[in-house]
Amino acid sequence: MLQEILNDVGIAVFAASGALLGVRKDFDLWGIVTVGALTGVGGGILRDVVLGITPPSSLQNWPPIVIAAATSVLVFFFHPAFAQLRRSVLLFDAVGMGVFATSGAAIAVDQQVSAFAATLVGLLTAVGGGILRDVLANEIPLLLQPADLYAVPALLGAAVVAVGGGYTSVPMWIWLVAGTIVATGLRIAGLIFGWRLPTAPAGRRRRR
Amino acid sequence: MLQEILNDVGIAVFAASGALLGVRKDFDLWGIVTVGALTGVGGGILRDVVLGITPPSSLQNWPPIVIAAATSVLVFFFHPAFAQLRRSVLLFDAVGMGVFATSGAAIAVDQQVSAFAATLVGLLTAVGGGILRDVLANEIPLLLQPADLYAVPALLGAAVVAVGGGYTSVPMWIWLVAGTIVATGLRIAGLIFGWRLPTAPAGRRRRR
Amino acid sequence: MLQEILNDVGIAVFAASGALLGVRKDFDLWGIVTVGALTGVGGGILRDVVLGITPPSSLQNWPPIVIAAATSVLVFFFHPAFAQLRRSVLLFDAVGMGVFATSGAAIAVDQQVSAFAATLVGLLTAVGGGILRDVLANEIPLLLQPADLYAVPALLGAAVVAVGGGYTSVPMWIWLVAGTIVATGLRIAGLIFGWRLPTAPAGRRRRR
Numbered sequence: 001m002l003q004e005i006l007n008d009v010g011i012a013v014f015a016a017s018g019a020l021l022g023v024r025k026d027f028d029l030w031g032i033v034t035v036g037a038l039t040g041v042g043g044g045i046l047r048d049v050v051l052g053i054t055p056p057s058s059l060q061n062w063p064p065i066v067i068a069a070a071t072s073v074l075v076f077f078f079h080p081a082f083a084q085l086r087r088s089v090l091l092f093d094a095v096g097m098g099v100f101a102t103s104g105a106a107i108a109v110d111q112q113v114s115a116f117a118a119t120l121v122g123l124l125t126a127v128g129g130g131i132l133r134d135v136l137a138n139e140i141p142l143l144l145q146p147a148d149l150y151a152v153p154a155l156l157g158a159a160v161v162a163v164g165g166g167y168t169s170v171p172m173w174i175w176l177v178a179g180t181i182v183a184t185g186l187r188i189a190g191l192i193f194g195w196r197l198p199t200a201p202a203g204r205r206r207r208r
Numbered sequence: 209m210l211q212e213i214l215n216d217v218g219i220a221v222f223a224a225s226g227a228l229l230g231v232r233k234d235f236d237l238w239g240i241v242t243v244g245a246l247t248g249v250g251g252g253i254l255r256d257v258v259l260g261i262t263p264p265s266s267l268q269n270w271p272p273i274v275i276a277a278a279t280s281v282l283v284f285f286f287h288p289a290f291a292q293l294r295r296s297v298l299l300f301d302a303v304g305m306g307v308f309a310t311s312g313a314a315i316a317v318d319q320q321v322s323a324f325a326a327t328l329v330g331l332l333t334a335v336g337g338g339i340l341r342d343v344l345a346n347e348i349p350l351l352l353q354p355a356d357l358y359a360v361p362a363l364l365g366a367a368v369v370a371v372g373g374g375y376t377s378v379p380m381w382i383w384l385v386a387g388t389i390v391a392t393g394l395r396i397a398g399l400i401f402g403w404r405l406p407t408a409p410a411g412r413r414r415r416r
Numbered sequence: 417m418l419q420e421i422l423n424d425v426g427i428a429v430f431a432a433s434g435a436l437l438g439v440r441k442d443f444d445l446w447g448i449v450t451v452g453a454l455t456g457v458g459g460g461i462l463r464d465v466v467l468g469i470t471p472p473s474s475l476q477n478w479p480p481i482v483i484a485a486a487t488s489v490l491v492f493f494f495h496p497a498f499a500q501l502r503r504s505v506l507l508f509d510a511v512g513m514g515v516f517a518t519s520g521a522a523i524a525v526d527q528q529v530s531a532f533a534a535t536l537v538g539l540l541t542a543v544g545g546g547i548l549r550d551v552l553a554n555e556i557p558l559l560l561q562p563a564d565l566y567a568v569p570a571l572l573g574a575a576v577v578a579v580g581g582g583y584t585s586v587p588m589w590i591w592l593v594a595g596t597i598v599a600t601g602l603r604i605a606g607l608i609f610g611w612r613l614p615t616a617p618a619g620r621r622r623r624r
Contacts, residue, residue, distance in 0.1 A: 022352065029405040030359050031352030045258075050461075052470030054260030055316070059325040076408050108471070117475040131552075136339075138348045140554045144438065144447030151446055197445040200492050230560065237613040238567050239560030253466075262468030263524070267533040284616050344547075346556045 003176065007103060008067055010096020013089060015040030015068035016082055018133040019075035025137055029076055035136055036072025037065055043128035047104045047121055051111050090191060098184035101126035101154040102176050105161035109172070115162040122158025126183075127151055146199055149190035157183025211384065215311060216275055218304025221297060223248030223276035224290055226341040227283035233345050237284055243344055244280025245273050251336035255312045255329055259319050298399060306392035309334035309362040310384050313369035317380070323370040330366025334391075335359055354407055357398035365391025419592065423519060424483055426512020429505060431456030431484035432498055434549040435491035441553055445492055451552055452488025453481050459544035463520050463537055467527050506607060514600035517542035517570040518592050521577035525588070531578040538574025542599075543567055562615055565606035573599025 018039025022032035041058035048056035058064045075082050082089075104125025108118035127143050127150070134141040143151055160179035165172045189195070226247025230240035249266035256264035266272045283290050290297075312333025316326035335351055335358070342349040351359055368387035373380045397403070434455025438448035457474035464472035474480045491498050498505075520541025524534035543559055543566070550557040559567055576595035581588045605611070 023408040025348065025352075026354070026407055027352045028354040028407050031354075032408065034352060034359070049257060049465060050471055050475065052260065052468065055258055055319070055321045055325045055329070059258065059328050060322050062322075062324045065324075065328070079408055111471070113471045114476050114478075116478045116481075117471045120475050120481070121471070135343060135551060136349060136352065138346065138554065140441065141552060144441075144443045144450060144552065146442070146444040146447075151450070199442055199444050200439040200448065200495055231616040233556065233560075234562070234615055235560045236562040236615050239562075240616065242560060242567070257465060260468065263466055263527070263529045263533045263537070267466065267536050268530050270530075270532045273532075273536070287616055343551060344557060344560065346554065 003099065003103065006095055006099045006180075008063070009092055010099050011040040011064050011067050012071040013092045013096045014043075014129050015071040016075050016089070017093070017130070019072035020079060020082055020086075021133060021137050021139075022072075023075065023079045029073075032076050033069050033072040035133055036075065037068040038136065039129045039133040040068030040071070041065055041129065042132040043100055043104070043125040043130075046128040046132075047107065047125040050121060050124065051108060051113070053107075053111070091188070094184045094187040094191075095180075097126050097150065097154055097187060098157055098180040098182075101158040101183050102161045102179035105158040105179065106165055106172055106176060109162060109165045115159075115166045118162035118166060119155065119159045122161060122179075123151065123155045126154035126158070146196060149187060149195050149197070152197075153183045153186035153190065156186060211307065211311065214303055214307045214388075216271070217300055218307050219248040219272050219275050220279045221300045221304045222251075222337050223279040224283050224297070225301070225338070227280035228287060228290055228294075229341060229345050229347075230280075231283065231287045237281075240284050241277050241280040243341055244283065245276040246344065247337045247341040248276030248279070249273055249337065250340040251308055251312070251333040251338075254336040254340075255315065255333040258329060258332065259316060259321070261315075261319070299396070302392045302395040302399075303388075305334045305358070305362055305395060306365055306388040306390075309366040309391050310369045310387035313366040313387065314373055314380055314384060317370060317373045323367075323374045326370035326374060327363065327367045330369060330387075331359065331363045334362035334366070354404060357395060357403050357405070360405075361391045361394035361398065364394060419515065419519065422511055422515045422596075424479070425508055426515050427456040427480050427483050428487045429508045429512045430459075430545050431487040432491050432505070433509070433546070435488035436495060436498055436502075437549060437553050437555075438488075439491065439495045445489075448492050449485050449488040451549055452491065453484040454552065455545045455549040456484030456487070457481055457545065458548040459516055459520070459541040459546075462544040462548075463523065463541040466537060466540065467524060467529070469523075469527070507604070510600045510603040510607075511596075513542050513566070513570055513603060514573055514596040514598075517574040517599050518577045518595035521574040521595070522581055522588055522592060525578060525581045531575075531582045534578035534582060535571065535575045538577060539567065539571045542570035542574070562612060565603060565611050565613070568613075569599045569602035569606065572602060 015036040019036035022035040044058045045056040101122040105118045105122030108121035131141045157179040161175045164175035223244040227244035230243040249272045252266045253264040309330040313326045313330030316329035339349045365387040369383045372383035431452040435452035438451040460474045461472040517538040521534045521538030524537035547557045573595040577591045580591035
């Protein structure tokens with residue numbers, strides 16, 4: 001139940017980031033809602049396609065897309081307010097990322113995949129929407145560029161669920177809580193302490 | 209039978225739009241045929257992947273790709289003529305879009321998905337090829353930018369089939385005809401009357 | 417066994433090309449490993465999604481991604497050396513392309529798809545990773561641009577396996593060897609003799 005609510009919060013926050021990018025790119029209402037909706041539910045759709053869950057649950061059931069689309073419409077009208085909220089929204093985004101990573105891994109464990117696959121599927125669930133957003137907006141995915149830690153916390157949180165939920169008899173909900181704390185906590189710690197990964201050491205960079 | 213023919217017309221028209229973009233981007237023959245073929249059959253491939261129909265029927269059977277590739281080769285040689293035809297081609301494109309949206313929704317209904325999912329799958333069938341085209345050509349999808357109505361007519365036409373074909377006992381072919389008239393008619397009306405969706409109200413746009 | 421080794425070589429070479437592009441684009445360590453890993457295993461993942469093999473074997477089993485990620489880390493530290501090796505690496509890339517195209521087609525034949533589909537799936541296996549690499553790096557896929565023959569040799573090698581392995585009783589391994597020789601040989605011959613496909617004949621190019 002709490003997980004359900006946090007998941008919906010995550011969808012709304014992700015959708016808002018997509019819709020804001022759409023506003024900045026001068027998309028029309030349809031474009032803004034489309035990018036917002038795909039940012040909100042894209043990770044879950046990619047997760048289901050990779051796991052063979054068809055049709056993806058975000059298409060089969062209406063709440064996720066309606067939440068994402070409604071958030072995008074709000075952004076359409078009130079984007080200056082949302083843009084100002086961006087820094088305070090980082091907390092909700094961290095929670096959404098953690099919930100997506102762990103719930104994605106748990107759904108993969110349910111499908112009897114390996115712990116290795118479940119970890120990667122959790123990661124994909126957390127970051128897939130943002131990658132779709134940036135590809136559709138014709139930008140290099142933020143996730144690949146030097147920035148605060150994002151994917152690594154998602155990967156570790158998903159791994160907690162994949163290994164714990166897959167190989168122990170401790171109930172899954174404990175692993176979900178633990179994994180979300182790991183992912184969201186590491187993300188927030190990274191923001192506070194400015195943790196970053198290095199770029200490649202200098203050298204004569206050649207064209208491919 | 210008529211639907212089959214209209215579907216093939218749609219594949220050819222979509223492929224021509226992809227191949228023309230490839231010519232404009234100075235792709236070589238292979239690149240032009242690839243973008244043309246993916247624009248023609250990409251929507252159907254995405255539809256089948258999302259519905260779990262593997263391999264996608266556009267890969268399993270040769271006619272769709274051969275039609276799309278042959279059209280692309282014609283565009284390669286005679287692109288000035290095709291480019292001049294572009295405005296008259298809008299009518300065929302509108303028919304193709306309507307047929308793709310409704311046939312996509314009908315195939316989804318056959319797979320027992322919800323009416324909500326069938327509507328979205330119809331939309332994906334109609335617009336997926338164009339999105340793949342623009343992403344491969346490294347452009348922002350036309351569909352997201354301010355322009356004549358395109359996705360909304362597709363969505364409504366697909367919804368007619370998804371709801372009518374899914375929840376009533378009226379034969380599917382009637383819904384297919386009705387949905388195609390709705391989608392294609394709205395698209396053409398939008399072109400004639402210059403209907404457009406708004407962009408976001410002005411405001412201090414901030415960087416994400 | 418030999419095929420297994422050549423496949424791993426192909427994954428490493430593909431991953432290195434992705435990681436080098438990541439270095440050139442100033443991605444951070446995570447971005448470089450992500451693009452490298454997706455370039456190495458992306459073709460196989462797309463192959464499995466299209467064939468309905470879920471989860472994709474490159475996610476289910478760890479060796480492919482670990483090979484790709486480890487190669488990417490090496491590129492991260494020693495990219496000037498890798499960049500200098502690029503021309504000598506073309507040979508390994510040609511072998512990897514041939515192995516991917518033929519093994520992809522063989523896996524498709526195993527899934528009872530048509531020879532037409534198996535040929536296209538082999539092609540997708542060989543070129544999918546490179547397309548994902550370029551889309552993620554926000555560049556027009558190299559594959560579409562005028563360059564040395566790449567996709568056509570992959571297509572022909574895959575066709576040898578799809579037709580031979582699908583419609584004759586000659587053992588599959590013979591077709592795998594023959595197809596790889598065709599694909600890799602044509603690719604190398606194209607490099608040596610500078611074979612290229614034409615771009616579209618001049619004409620007044622119009623905007624779409």
